[in-house]
Amino acid sequence: MSTPPAVSPEDFRPILELVRDFVRTKVVPREQEIADSxxxxxxxxxxxxxxxxxxxxxxxEWGGLGLDLTQDVELAMEFGYTSLSLRSMFGTNNGIAGQVLVNFGTEGQKAEWLERIASGEVVASFALTEPGAGSNPAGLRTRAVRDGDDWVIDGQKRFITNAPIADLFVVFARTRPADETGPGIAVFLVPAGTPGVEVGVKDRKMGQEGAWTADVVFSGVRVPGSALVGGDEAAGYRAAMTSLARGRVHIAALAVGTAQRALDESVAYAASATQGGTPIGDFQLVQAMIADQQTGVMAGRALVRDTARRYVSGEDRRIGPSAAKLYCTEMAGRVADLAVQIHGGTGYMREVPVERIYRDVRLLRLYEGTSEIQRLIIGGALIRNERTGR
Known part of the structure; x- marks a missing residue:
C-alpha cells in the first residue's frame, strides 16, 4: 500500500496550472535568448x-513541496515543453542529488543541506559519471581513503550537470574493491569550496544551451567523517541505483513533454505552410507523419503515468523505469526527426524551435543510463525473475 501524497490532487491542480502558464508564457518566448546566451x-x-x-x-518538513513521483512526472511533461536547460537548473536538486539525501542522509545531513537545496540557495550536483564509468557505476575509479576520522578523495568526474555553479557535490567514490559482499562504493557530501576541488571549463555541447556541465577533479580532497552519506559506506551503490531509477521516470516524462512540443510545432506549421498554394497539412504523407507523432506522444504519456504510479506503490522500481526511459526518449527522437521533416528546409534553420528540439532530445537517450543499458536492465531482470519464480 502506498501512502497518500503530501499534496492532495485538489491542491496539486493549481500548482500544475501555474507551472504550465509559467513555461508557456514566460519561458517559451525567451527560448532564443537562452540559446544565444x-x-x-x-x-x-x-x-x-x-x-x-x-x-x-x-x-x-525540509521546506519543499513534497510532491510524489506521480505528480513529479506531470510537472516534468510541462518542463519538457520548453528549453530543457530550464529544468536542468533545478532538476538535480529535486532528483538524483536531492533524493540521495532524502532517502539515505543522516538527520544531521538533512538538517544541514535540504532546506537550502529546496529553496535554491544551494545548487546540488550529482558527481557519478567518470571517463571510464557512466551508465554502469560499477566501473567507478574515484577513490576515498579513510585517514583518521576523515576521508580523502581522489579522482575525476565527467559531464557533471551544474558543476560550474554547484555549491555541493554529491560524490560517488570507491572505498574498497568490489567483492561478493558489494561494489564498495560510498557517497560523500563535498562543498564546492573544499580545497582540492577543481571544476573544469564549461563543456561545449551539441544542444541544451544553458544547461552547464563540466569535468570535476578531486585532488586530495579531505572531508570529515560526517560527510559520508548515511554514515554508512554500503549505502552508496544503493543510493545511486535508487536515485537513477527514479530519475529515469522523470526523464521519460521530460521526453514526452518535448515530443508534445515538437508535435504542436509540426501541426501548426502543416496547417499554415503551403506548397503550390495548398497547405502541406492537406497532403496525406504529412498527415501520416503527424499521426505517428501523435501516437508516440500518447503512448509515452500513458506509459510514464503508469510507471510513476507503480513506482510510488512499490510494485515496480526497476523494470518499469528503464522501460519508460527507453521508450519515451527513443520516441522523442523519432518525433523530433519527423518534426524537422515536416518543416522541410525551414526545420534545418537555427532559431526554428524544431531545430533546437532535434539537438536537445539527442542527449535524453544518453544520460541517466543509455538506451543500451536500459535494455540490459529490462532483459536481465525479466530473465532473473523467471528463474527465481517471481
Missing part, C-alpha cells in the same frame, strides 16, 4: 525559486 536569465531563475521549483520533490 547559453544561460538561464537571472529573473527566470528568481521566479523558479519563488515558485518552489528547486524543492518541489523535497519533503515538506
Amino acid at each position: 547559453d544561460a538561464i536569465p537571472d529573473d527566470l531563475r528568481k521566479q523558479v525559486a519563488e515558485m518552489g521549483l528547486f524543492g518541489y520533490a523535497i519533503p515538506q
